[in-house]
Amino acid sequence: MSEIKRHTYDVVVIGAGGAGLRAAIEAREQGKKTAIISKSLFGKAHTVMAEGGAAAALGNVNPGDNWQVHFRDTMRGGKFLNNPRMAELHAREAPERILELEYWGALFDRTADGRISQRNFGGHEYARLAHVGDRTGLEMIRTLQQRVVQLQQADAAELGDPEAMLKVFAETTVTDLIKDGERLSGALGYIRETGELVLFETPAVVLATGGIGKSFKVTSNSWEYTGDGHALALRCGASLVNMEFVQFHPTGMVWPPSVKGILVTESVRGDGGVLRNAENERFMFRYVPDVFRSQYAETEAEADGWYSDPENHRRPPELLPRDEVARAINTEVKEGRGSPHGGVFLDIASRLPADQIMRKLPSMHHQFKELADVDITAEPMEVGPTCHYVMGGVEVDAATGAALVPGLFAAGEVAGGMHGSNRLGGNSLSDLLVFGRRAGLGAAEYVTELDGERPPVDPEQAERAAEQVLAPLEREDGENPYALHSELQQTMNTLVGIIRRGPEIEQALDALHKLGDRVARVGAEGGSVYNPGWHLALDLRSMLLVAEAIARAALEREESRGGHTRDDFPGMSPEWRRINLIESLTKDGRVRLRRQRVDALRPDLLELFDREELAKYFTDDELPAVPAAAV
Ligand code: FAD
Secondary structure, eight states: OOOEEEEEOSEEEEOOSHHHHHHHHHHHHTTOOEEEEOSSOTTOSHHHHOOSOEEOOOOSSOTTOOHHHHHHHHHHHTTTOSOHHHHHHHHHHHHHHHHHHHHTTOOOOBOTTSSBOEEOOTTOSSOOEEOSTTOHHHHHHHHHHHHHHHHHHHHHHHHSOTTSSEEEETTEEEEEEEEETTEEEEEEEEETTTOOEEEEEOSEEEEOOOOOGGGSSSBSOOTTOSOHHHHHHHHTTOOEEOTTOEEEEEEEEOSSGGGTTOBOOTHHHHTTOEEEOTTOOOGGGGGOOGGGGGGBOSSHHHHHHHHHOTTSSOBOGGGSOHHHHHHHHHHHHHTTOOOTTSSEEEEOTTTSOHHHHHHHOHHHHHHHHHHHOOOTTTSOEEEEEEEEEEOOEEOOOTTTOBOSSTTEEEOGGGBOSTTTTSOOTTHHHHHHHHHHHHHHHHHHHHHHHHTTOOOOOOHHHHHHHHHHHHHHHHOTTOBOHHHHHHHHHHHHHHHSSSSBOHHHHHHHHHHHHHHHHHHTTBOOOSOSSSOHHHHHHHHHHHHHHHHHHHHHHHHHOOSOBTTBOBTTBOSOOTTGGGEEEEEEEOTTSOEEEEEEEOOOOOHHHHTTSOHHHHHTTSOTTTGGGSOGGGO
């Protein structure tokens, strides 16, 4: 048997972003011996890159805000395909989680009277995002890490070892989950620096591995977002929901080529920035869809008035949900009204004084100055859509984060359902806190219920997984992982990107199938000590599987909704709104897809919408169930 280091834990959390840290804190607070495993350095996760803020109906800036309004905005943003129970729990619990973060030491920006300040973002009726300038994620991670250290210090004082109950395994990648019959029993991975294999014997795993952006060529995501958690879940028998919904953020950098895709925060528009085309037209007024028409301004004067007097003005169309803005920019560029480098202009310079821009958007100023030699206090930015977030993910129980496999839990971006077909900005950071806590609690309760009986790790399964991990190192003449990755990204970007067509998706599936044969022969030169080629060779397995899941679901869903736009099926279909697409793997490793009826909204939640609005989304036979109060 290969040399494998062994560790035993009650709960293993894979991922050290906001969801993973919050889950681990909870599991540890419930008395469980917990490991946090992170592919990247501790402290380097997507969460740290989050800029704009965390959405929570604290009502600090506008007292009209409450969980019901937040729930309503989230459902509208997701085009009513959200898991309603998740959207409800999120809206109800987000304020408590933000206040808890403050209690643990987070220093949010303040209102004039000293409360947590909140900023405007697309799709949110009220200023709702708790923030720290445009570096909110950094403060969130700093605070959660500080809480981890606090718990470790308490363990050091009580047990003589800071890592007795909570230990971080940084730069360690999990490649396989191991099962005993139907139940989870362990996780296998490797240490990036040394190449050593490591086995975690554990009855409970929380997946908190974040997103999938690296399957696309133009993306705001960084190197580690290869969909590992999505693939691990599929490969161990769990299911994914609605993988066709991928969010293309409207504003990524388009120039220079080396930084194409890097995010330009929505806060620029939230704080007053406007989008213009090459003809200097503020074009978003032409793109307000019928379902949102009553909520958005029709003239520039009305839109501009909203920033200072939101009670008496409707919102600017630049603050429509992200899918709408991304499609509008795509159309402007395609119809020849784009900027010199294939984007459109985002102008904050003519809208706010330079000192305010520097104070509100310091990271954006730095990013453009350093990377593109553009001073955003004096000139407009050039921006265009970039693959940013995946709404689809592991199918979980709303209350506990439990996946279909006993012992497997998921939270954060890797989990599906909460955001429906399109996530509102700011709703991810709060999602991480709400559902990270719930998944940590769910895992801890699951372990308690086992009452000391732990599913054993089958040594043969572990050995087979280890052999697969080492296989690319033994194929000296294997396929080049970098070339395969580039082909995979190009395929997804051009054939399953922001605008999709049936025949092109079929072409993509064919290309992915051929790539699959080549990925099976992928090789890596050199040894196992810090070998990025080998790491990528292993990541390709996940990226390929995730790409196929996205393409299969995109082909199946014959409508356009949120982050899924079918040129050949341009409208939203009320029939399709009632359907989730669930994907799992067959025994021989093929992606299987089935349709599932969407949960109905409870009558008290239906009452939050007016009947006229629901009629735009619901089938005729659903409408009679809408309570009279909503009429
Ligand atoms: P992440 O923070 O992505 O962490 C994933 C963790 O899993 C990492 O530690 C990674 O190393 C680890 N991992 C992955 N695979 C493995 C493996 N195989 N083995 C071991 N470890 C693994 N959302 C908002 O709500 N507001 C914002 O203002 C905002 N701004 C954003 C700005 C940018 C530039 C980006 C990219 C995203 C932004 N988002 C924002 C989205 C949000 O940041 C992410 O959705 C969120 O942080 C995801 O958190 P997570 O905990 O699920 O995963």
